[in-house]
Amino acid sequence: MELGFLLGSLVKIIAIMAYLYGLIWVLARPSIWVKIAGLVGAFALVQLALTDINGFRLLNNFDNGLLFQACAMTMVALGLNLIYGFNGQFSLGQWGFYGIGAYAAADITYRWINGDARGLLVLGFGSLLGTLVLIAINKWLQRFRGIPVLSSFTLYLIGALVTGAAAVYLGNQLNPLITPLLGTAGEPGPLNTPAAQQVIYFLAVILAGIFAAQISFLFGLPVLTLGSDYFGIATLGFTIVVNTLMVNSDTILPFPEMKGGRGMIGIPKLTTWFSAFFFMMLVIIIMRNLIHSSTGRSLVAVREDEVAAKAMGIDVAGAKLFAFVVGSFFAGIGGAVYAHYIGFLSPGTFDFLAGFNPLIIVVFGGLGSMTGTITATFGWIFFLEGMLRVLLSQMGTEAPTWRFVLYPITLLLLMLIRPQGLLGSVEWGFLKGPGFTPTPRSHPEPAHERAA
Known part of the structure; x- marks a missing residue:
């Protein structure tokens, strides 16, 4: 049984790596119709593997959970790679923003299905008005020079x-x-149908990402003035504070539905493969286009040499804050997708020790490599959290905890053998960015041909 499971898991991991490579390769094709067909085909292929056909499923419930977990972790890890890999800011706060996005989105949908629209209204108005106010203040402050941070x-x-x-x-x-149109969980109203819940779910995911980005802006504004090491310590403290607030969400914070340390239950499981695939590809496309833009080159320039970047006219502080906000936005979206798949949120899931997971993934795949981050995330989830955890569980009830010993040993060996990570700065297909083909110089015609 163990040998069969091992071989089956290895085949699935190889198939997933091939699937990711094929997806990235087809997105690099010049035709927009080929890209659309590739995306539809990639979605349909996994959807077919998840579908029960006469009692047979290519991916079982355990694989299904790993797949959704990998999609959410990909968004979190890509956000951290933007902050640390491409911009050079060592951050340990990504897990905190992941938790903020999870709880914020879960609170919206939990209240909605129970006949309370305040979660959506408050966070919606707060995100919209907050963004407008922050932009207005920023425009006003640009009129002055030398204002202390x-x-x-x-x-x-x-x-x-x-x-x-x-x-x-x-x-x-x-x-x-709005409440009369929602009804209750037992008798849902016209705005609480399955189709309406999916719309609210998509809004909740986006609003959770914006909320996490706004908090990261307020937190990063003063903290990013610190050096890289001190900034890492500050973000670690932020994660611990967020986790403490989660534990006391029903006492310190006015959210009794979150139930504090007991964990939030009753979250509607609205995440489907379509939504997980959609948001993961959205994050990948946004980050790829950002990295290969002038803004992305500015972020990389700040990582390489802040003094030289400033001499070239780059706003170093603004570039750092921008990368931190966008990376936190990705983490908030990932948390929202995860919350509506698992249906239960516990503060223990967002403990600061678990916050090292995306950092290990980014370092393992390669700093400054989107391809490395994506492949390392899926490999991490399916190999270490999937296959290895199951195999260790057959050795005893305490054996699965040994994987926390194998993680750092594996990372240490990688740093000794290949410090740049598995893929280094290598990118595949679509993630390489737009190519440039120089136009061949035309040779001048000979004088006698021009005369003719």
């Missing part, structure tokens, strides 16, 4: 608090108008 942070914080209060007020005022 803490003074700017204070102004942004006041604007965020006022916006949050306004969003809560608007949510409480508009909620009675």
Whole structure:
């Protein structure tokens, strides 16, 4: 049985690697119709593997869980690679933003299916108004020069608090108008049908990402002035603070439905393969286009040499903050997708020790390589969290914890043998970016031919 499981798992891992390579390869084709056909085919292939046909499924429930977990972790790891791999800012706070996105989106859909629209209204108005206020303050501050960072942070914080209060007020005022249309969990109303819940789910995922990005902006504004090591320590402290708030969400925070340390239950399982595939590809395409733009080159320039980048006119502080915000946005989306697949959130899932997982994945795959991050994520989930965990569990109840010993040993060996990671800075297919084919220089015609 163990040999059969081992061989089957190895075949699945090889098939997944080939699937990822084929997906990235087909997206590099010049024809837009070939790209669309490739995406549809990649989605349909996995959907077929997840479909029960006469009692047979190519991917069972365990593989299904690993697949969705890998999709969510890919978004988190890509965000961290943007911050650390491409911009050079050592961050340990990515797991905190992952948890913020998970709890924020779960609260929206949990309240909605139970006849309470305040989760969507408050976070929706807060995200919209907060973004507008932050942009307006930024435009106003650009008129002045030499403003201390803490003074700017204070102004942004006041604007965020006022916006949050306004969003809560608007949510409480508009909620009675929508509540009759929601009904209850036992008797859902016209706005609580399965189709409506999917719409709310997509809105919740996007709003969770925006909320995580806004918090990262307020947190990163003063903290990014620290050096790389001190910034890493500060982000680790942020993750611990977020985890503490999760444990006390029903006492310190006004969210009794989250149940604090007992864990939040009753989250609707709205994540499907379509939504997981859609959001993962959305994050991949956005990050790929960002990296190969002038903004992405500025981020890489800051990583290479801040003094030289500043001499070339790059706003170093702005580039760092931008990478931190976008990376946190990706983490928030990943958390929202994960929450609606698992249906249960426990603060233990977002412990700071588990926060090292995306960092290990990024280093393992290669800093500054999107291809390395994607392949390392799926390999990590299916090999270490999947196959290895099952094999160790057959050796005893405590044996699976030994994988936490094998992780650092594997990473240590990798650093000794190949410090740049498995793929280094290698990119595949579509992730290489737009190619440039020089136009061949035309040879001048001989004088006698021109005369003729």
